[in-house]
Amino acid sequence: MTSSAETHEVFNQPPFFEGTELFSLDTPLKEAVAREAEWALSKLDAYGKRAGSEMMEQGFLANENKPVYHCHDRFGHRINQVDFHPAYHQLMAATINEGGHSIPWTDNRKGSYTARAAIMYLHNQVEAGTCCPLTMTFASVAALRHQPDLAKEWEPLITSGVYDPSNKPWFEKQGVTIGMAMTEKQGGTDVRANTTTATAIENEGPGQLYRLTGHKWFCSAPMCDAFLTLAQTEKGLSCFLLPRWKKDGTLNEFYVQRLKNKLGNLANASSEVEYRGAEAWMVGQEGRGVATIIDMVALTRFDCMVGSSAIMRQAVSQAIHHCSYRQVFGKTLIDQPIMQGVLADLALESEAALAITMRLATALENQQQDQHEARLARIVTAIGKYWICKRAPFMINEAQECLGGAGYVEESILPRLYREAPVNSIWEGSGNVQCLDVLRALQKDPDTLTAVQTEIGKAADKHPLLANWLDSIQSEMVNQEDMLPRSRLIVEKLAVALQASALLQDGDSKIADAFCQTRLDPQSRGQLFGALPAGIDCQYIIERNKLA
Numbered sequence: 251m252t253s254s255a256e257t258h259e260v261f262n263q264p265p266f267f268e269g270t271e272l273f274s275l276d277t278p279l280k281e282a283v284a285r286e287a288e289w290a291l292s293k294l295d296a297y298g299k300r301a302g303s304e305m306m307e308q309g310f311l312a313n314e315n316k317p318v319y320h321c322h323d324r325f326g327h328r329i330n331q332v333d334f335h336p337a338y339h340q341l342m343a344a345t346i347n348e349g350g351h352s353i354p355w356t357d358n359r360k361g362s363y364t365a366r367a368a369i370m371y372l373h374n375q376v377e378a379g380t381c382c383p384l385t386m387t388f389a390s391v392a393a394l395r396h397q398p399d400l401a402k403e404w405e406p407l408i409t410s411g412v413y414d415p416s417n418k419p420w421f422e423k424q425g426v427t428i429g430m431a432m433t434e435k436q437g438g439t440d441v442r443a444n445t446t447t448a449t450a451i452e453n454e455g456p457g458q459l460y461r462l463t464g465h466k467w468f469c470s471a472p473m474c475d476a477f478l479t480l481a482q483t484e485k486g487l488s489c490f491l492l493p494r495w496k497k498d499g500t501l502n503e504f505y506v507q508r509l510k511n512k513l514g515n516l517a518n519a520s521s522e523v524e525y526r527g528a529e530a531w532m533v534g535q536e537g538r539g540v541a542t543i544i545d546m547v548a549l550t551r552f553d554c555m556v557g558s559s560a561i562m563r564q565a566v567s568q569a570i571h572h573c574s575y576r577q578v579f580g581k582t583l584i585d586q587p588i589m590q591g592v593l594a595d596l597a598l599e600s601e602a603a604l605a606i607t608m609r610l611a612t613a614l615e616n617q618q619q620d621q622h623e624a625r626l627a628r629i630v631t632a633i634g635k636y637w638i639c640k641r642a643p644f645m646i647n648e649a650q651e652c653l654g655g656a657g658y659v660e661e662s663i664l665p666r667l668y669r670e671a672p673v674n675s676i677w678e679g680s681g682n683v684q685c686l687d688v689l690r691a692l693q694k695d696p697d698t699l700t701a702v703q704t705e706i707g708k709a710a711d712k713h714p715l716l717a718n719w720l721d722s723i724q725s726e727m728v729n730q731e732d733m734l735p736r737s738r739l740i741v742e743k744l745a746v747a748l749q750a751s752a753l754l755q756d757g758d759s760k761i762a763d764a765f766c767q768t769r770l771d772p773q774s775r776g777q778l779f780g781a782l783p784a785g786i787d788c789q790y791i792i793e794r795n796k797l798a
């Protein structure tokens with residue numbers, strides 16, 4: 251493309267990526283959806299068109315215009331209000347209208363988890379901050395169902411498909427969003443150290459109204475209509491649903507103190523809050539707060555995998571696009587052998603992240619009817635969250651480098667993707683916590699290890715490197731001593747094996763073979779992306795992952 255500037259011709263620059271259809275051109279994603287949820291293809295086609303064009307633009311606006319907190323109105327009334335750019339609300343509405351926060355709760359067709367994950371995969375690519383409240387709203391239903399009377403009242407509002415951002419009581423709205431507040435100053439991982447207290451207003455027990463006093467150090471999306479939260483009663487840590495407004499139509503004693511000044515995730519307001527006798531209903535059994543809220547946390551952890559896979563996908567799409575047009579030393583970058591290795595390696599990482607994420611979507615959907623799937627759902631959530639969320643920052647930086655200086659400036663989406671990347675590994679349980687969770691799952695139910703090995707074993711006869719890898723996992727697991735210091739290594743090994751297995755079972759055979767050659771043979775690859783063994787068909791891998 252050539253055009254005239256005042257002093258020179260502008261040439262050797264790629265055309266805009268914006269306007270690219272993010273679903274219909276995404277072969278790995280389309281294949282995953284076609285396999286599990288064919289009925290969702292046309293809906294996703296339409297969503298992918300919007301995501302690649304108007305939503306992409308809204309994503310930039312929502313991040314450039316950060317949310318602003320107003321504690322009082324101009325007459326001095328306390329309002330606890332966060333104002334967002336209109337683009338933020340447009341993005342929220344886009345997904346809520348399409349059921350990106352609800353499909354598995356409202357649609358019992360096969361593949362509902364896959365269809366929803368695909369919507370969120372598209373949404374995360376263009377704006378990840380809004381995905382925080384969307385995720386929490388979706389996941390809240392799993393915890394709320396521990397308290398059927400509350401679920402009966404709230405679930406229809408949560409899943410309604412209406413986005414209403416106005417600052418008014420939930421019972422005046424057609425649709426609500428839900429947040430989650432567990433972390434306190436003295437402990438985020440160790441929520442049992444929570445000091446917030448809850449005292450019954452009249453009767454004690456599940457479904458009853460309590461007064462909560464204390465604070466939460468992180469409360470993202472404080473404009474949500476209610477929050478699943480934790481507080482101590484005499485019987486221990488319990489789960490509560492705390493609405494922003496009380497039943498009498500006055501503001502609840504929920505005070506936003508300030509917004510966090512964050513590295514990334516800038517469109518999303520994350521706050522510190524205080525409860526000064528805030529009213530909240532107990533959800534589930536008293537003293538079983540962690541057991542109740544963990545059902546929500548499991549789903550938000552799954553969405554961390556969706557989110558990290560998505561931003562990796564967007565990064566590699568941008569890198570391939572740029573290199574398809576940019577020439578250096580008279581030759582297009584995509585034709586230069588070293589660059590081919592880098593792009594192909596990044597694409598393999600992206601496909602593998604999607605494969606394990608979509609495998610987990612299926613396991614989550616089938617976990618009620620099938621014990622193998624239930625065991626997989628339990629452990630792959632922790633394995634996948636650990637691995638994919640940790641790979642994302644490293645991988646996105648490499649994709650950024652493919653664009654050279656253009657990948658470092660804010661007009662490009664790459665800097666934002668890079669800043670988004672670390673959050674998914676930190677929130678909802680950081681890396682070591684996921685490793686501890688894997689060990690806990692293995693200890694609590696020894697058949698979980700059999701389930702993972704069976705899952706990997708389903709594809710072991712398709713590739714000798716996976717068969718060898720499975721042997722090495724088995725040897726690693728025979729020794730039950732010193733599991734803690736070895737846990738990161740064990741989780742890594744399981745993660746790549748599960749990725750290989752998912753690709754070999756359901757993915758493209760050439761991609762699966764390249765993944766095994768590059769990930770399961772320690773002799774044949776370097777530490778960084780792009781150091782591939784000879785013989786990998788890089789052009790095929792790149793072509794398959796090219797969007798525009």
Ligand SMILES: Cc1cc2nc3c(=O)[nH]c(=O)nc-3n(C[C@H](O)[C@H](O)[C@H](O)COP(=O)(O)OP(=O)(O)OC[C@H]3O[C@@H](n4cnc5c(N)ncnc54)[C@H](O)[C@@H]3O)c2cc1C
Binds near residue numbers: 438440
């Ligand atoms: C942008 C953002 C938004 C957030 N939004 C919310 C929200 O809406 N609601 C909410 O409740 N929380 C939220 N959080 C908080 C987040 O979930 C916590 O920060 C996280 O769980 C870690 O807790 P912590 O910060 O107290 O770190 P700590 O618990 O102090 O942990 C520090 C480090 O120690 C590691 N660690 C912990 N235990 C062990 C162990 N036994 N062995 C080895 N290592 C260990 C952890 O993995 C971590 O790396 C948010 C965080 C961020 C960054």
